[in-house]
Amino acid sequence: MTHGGRFAVTERTVPGLPGDPGVSLLICTPIGVPGPRPAIYHTHGGGMFTGDHRIGLGDLLGTADRFGATLLSVGYRLAPENPYPAPIDDVYAGLLWTAEHGDELGIDPQRIIAAGTSAGGGLTAALALRVRDQGGPRLLGQWLMCPMLDDRNNSGSVRQMAGRDIWDATWNGVGWTALLGDARGGPDVPPYAAPARATDLSGLPSAFTDAGSAESLRDEAMAYAARIWQAGGQAELHIWSGGYHVFDWTAPDARVSRAAREARISWLDRLLATD
Template identity: 60%
Template sequence: MTTTPIPDTAIPTGPPVPFDPELAPVLAAINEVLPPDVFGNPASLPHLLEGMRAGEEQPEDAFTRGGAFTVEERTVPGPKGAPDITLLICRPTRATTPTPVIYHTHGGGMIVGNRRGGVPELLELIDGMDIALVSVEYRLAPETPHPGPVEDCYAGLVWTAAHAAELGIDPARIIVAGASAGGGLAAALALMARDRRGPALLAQLLMYPMLDDRNDTPSAHQMAGHGVWDRASNQAGWHALLGEARGTGTVSPYAAPARATDLAGLPPAFLDVGSAETFRDEVVTYASRIWQAGGSAELHVWPGAFHGFDLMAPQTAVSQDARAARGPWLRRILSAASR
C-alpha cells in the first residue's frame, strides 16, 4: 500500500496541548515502542500489520467476568455477495427478561483489531446492568476497502435485531458503540440505520471516534508528531480504507460520518475525546452539528488526554473519570426508554 503526501494546508495552531501529568510518563513509554506516526511509513506498514493483527489472546474470564456473562460466537450471513461474518455474543447470566444490547464495532484505525478488542472494557462498564453485548468481526482495510467493513457491521446489526428473541435481547433497546475507528463505524451505523429504515437504535456511544477522512482540523495539525495515532498514522488508516478517494468530494458519510450533510433524526449520542489528540476537533464539531440539527449529544473533552488513553493508562485519574462518565449516561438513556 502506498500513500500520497499530506498536503500542507498551513492551518494556524498554537503549540501542542500538554499531556496530563499522570499520562505523560505512560505515553513516553508507549512512544518508545509505538511512535505517533507508527503507521505513517508505507514501506513498513505490511510488516506492522502482520505483527499487530496477530495480537495477544485475552483470558476467557475477561469476557465471562467470573460467570456474570455467557459467551458464544455465531457465524451469520454477511452482506449480499460477501463472506459470512462472526459475532461475539456476551449475555448476562442472571437476566430473566429481554435485555438491552450494546452492538460493538472494534477500533484499530480500520487496519487492525478484531471482535474481542475493547470488549472486556465494555463488559466492565455494563456488568451488573443486565445488558448484553454483541461484537462484530468486520473485514479490514486495505484488503477490504470501503464499503466492505461498514457493510459487514450493518449486516451483523440487522441480524442481531432480527434474532432478538432468540438472543434474549430487546430490539427496541439497541445501542451502537465503538472506540476510535469503531466509534466512526458506530456513527456510520446510526446514519445507515436512519437512512435505510433499518433497526431503530436507542443510542450511540462514540469513544474518541474516527470521523473525518480529510485529516485537516487544527488539532490534527497541532498534535502532529505527538501522542498516539497522529496525522500521519491517521492518513495511512484513511488511505487504506478509501485509497485515492481520501480527501476528495466523493467520500460517503458511511465511510466518514463527518461528511454527512444531515445529522437530524439520529439517536442520542455520547462522545468523548482527549484534548491532546488528533480527533479532538472533528469530535467536538460532530457533537455541535448534532445539537445544531436538533439532536441530543453529551460531549466530554478530557484535558491532556491522548488517543486511547483510558485503554492504555486505565490506572490514571483522568482515565477513571472518563470511564466513570459513561455509566450514568447509559443509565439515563435506558431509564428514559423504560418510561
C-alpha cells in the same frame, strides 16, 4: 472474556449483506439475567486496518454486567484488503441480524446501544446514519469514544498533535488511505465511509462523544457533536483534559480515565432509565 463467569460467550457467523461473506459476532450473554435485556452492539477499533472483535471488551463487559445487558461485538472485514464499503456493510449486516433474532438472543431490539472506539467509533456513527437512511432497528444510542470521523485529516487538532499523539496525522492518514485509497480527502467520499461528510445529522439516536484534549481526533469529535445539536438532536460531549488517544486503555487507573468511565456510565444510566 466471561467476566469472572458472569457471561456465557459464544461466537456465531451470521449472514452478511447479499453477495458478501458471513459476519462473525461474539455474543456475551449475562448469566441469570432474564430477558428481554438491553444490548450493547460493539464495533472495535484499530484504524480500519487492524484489530478484531475481542479487543477493548474488558470495560464493556463490566458495563454490560452493571446494566444486565448482552454485549455483542462484530468482526468486520479489514482494509486495505477489504476497502469501503466492506467494513460498514459487515457492521450493518450484523446489526440487522441481531435485531431480527432478538427473541433468540433474549434482547429488546428497541434497546440496542451501538458503541465503538476510534475506527469503531467512526463505524458506529456511520451505522447510525445508515440505519436512519436505509432501515433497521431504532438505535437507542450511539456511543462514540474518540471516534475516527473525518478522512480529510486536516483539523486544527490533527495539525497541533502531529508527531505527538500516539494516533497522529501520519497514522490517521494510513488508516483512511487503507479504507478509501486514492479517494481519501477528495470531494466524493460518502458519509457511510466518513461520517463528518454527512450534510444532514438530523433524526439520529442520542449520542455520547468524548475525546482527549491532547489527541488528534479532538476537533472532529467536537464538530460532530455540535452539528448534531444544530440539527436538533441530542448529544453529550466530553473533552478530557490532558487525554491522548485511548488514554483510558493505556492508563486505566489515572483520575481522568476513571472520570471518563464514570461519565459514560452516567449517560448510559440516564439513557436506559428514560427510554
